[in-house]
Amino acid sequence: MNKTVAMMLSTAALAAAAGTATPKVKPVTIPLNDGRAIPQFGLGTYNSSVAEAKDALAVALKLGYRHVDTAHAYRNERGVGAAVKESGIPREEIWITSKLWPTDYDHGNAAESIDKMLERLGVDYIDLVYLHQPVGDYMAGWRGLEEAVKQGKIKSIGISNFDMDERAFDEIIAKAKIRPAIVQIELHPYAQRKAFREKCKKLGIAVEGWFPLGGTGGNATLFGDKTIKELAAKYKKSPAQIILRWHVQEGFSTIPGARNPDYIKENIEVYNFKLSEDDMKKIRGLDKEKRFFTSTLAEIQHFKDWNPGD
Known part of the structure; x- marks a missing residue:
């Protein structure tokens, strides 16, 4: 199959999936410590281009997804915003998550960077913004997020990957005026992060998993696991569905990435x-x-x- 034909078939599949008339799944939510509730299941957009993120989210929204995860560093926020706008779904029904990159943390930079994020997404508020990495002046970045919450530009704030440096995690917890509502960490059956999850539980902080299926470097390993394969056969489900159901029953928020409409649905x-x-x-x-x-x-x-640019 040549590349042009493959692209045409992919576009046709996306269009067919996007044509679904009614949502297939009613969103389940997880309560946060700030009084809000995040849809448990979302679409991850890591490694997606602007066009890919837009097309994938259009399909996902038709299928009942009401949560999308993007980031400044992914450089696809414009695609996410376009899909939200074109969906016809009221803005308040779609939970948008993005992330502030370390070059945006410095005092004074965060406010400008958040305004640019709003512009790229084409919205007047963002449901959740994480500090993306535990490097750079993360306390200045956190103060910027807190200020944006006061201004109504961001509703909830959290930290991503700070399990890599629990000293930084502890510093934010100790100094925060607004406690993180949620943390985002690598989380799947082979890395269940039990001690860190227990720490977050005691602090009243929700947990969201990235690489819930192991990512491109690990999904084949997880899908090939003997126990996962046996359970998939028992329940007549795919290995991915068994793993994601485990995430759901453990009470995590989960954001599997997918661009193929069949996988988005599955x-x-x-x-x-x-x-x-x-x-x-x-x-x-x-x-x-x-x-x-x-x-x-x-x-x-x-x-x-490293600056992701605009």
């Missing part, structure tokens, strides 16, 4: 079955604290010098 079809407690225990028993993102804190220090 991923969210996890609310029509339930894993038994014995089977949940089997998946809990798979924990190896094996992360698929293996960079160390020292190795991501350069993030504070």
Whole structure:
């Protein structure tokens, strides 16, 4: 199949999926410590271009997704905003998450960067903004997020990847005027992060998992796991659905990324079955604290010098 034909077929598939008339899934929410509630299941857009993010989100919204995760560093916020605008769904029914990059943390930079984020998304407020990485002047970045909450530009705030530096996590908790509502970490059956999750639970902070299926470097490993495959056969579901159902029953927010309309649909079809407690225990028993993102804190220090641009 040549590239042009493949692109045409992909576009046709997206259009067909987007033509679904009514949402397939009623959003389930998770309460946050700021009084708001985040839709538990969202669409991740990491590694998607502007056009890919727009097309994928258009399909997802038709299928009942009401939560999308983007970031300044993903450079696809404009696509996300366009899909939201063109969906015809009231803005208040769609939860938009984005993330502030370390080059935006410095005092004075955060306010301008948040305004640019609003402009790229084409909205007048963002439901949730994370500090994306635990490097750079993260306390100045946090103060910027707190100020944006006071101004009504952001509704909820959180921190992403700060499990890589619990000293930084603890500093934000100690000094925050507004406590983080949620943390985002790599989280899946092979890296269940039990100690860090328990720490967050005691602080009243919700947990959201990225790489819920292991990411491009780990999904084949998880999908090929003997226990996961046996459960998929037992429940007549895909390995991805078994893993995502585990996330749901554990009470995490989860944001699997997908651009293929069939996968977007498959991923969210996890609310029509339930894993038994014995089977949940089997998946809990798979924990190896094996992360698929293996960079160390020292190795991501350069993030504070890389500017994603506009």
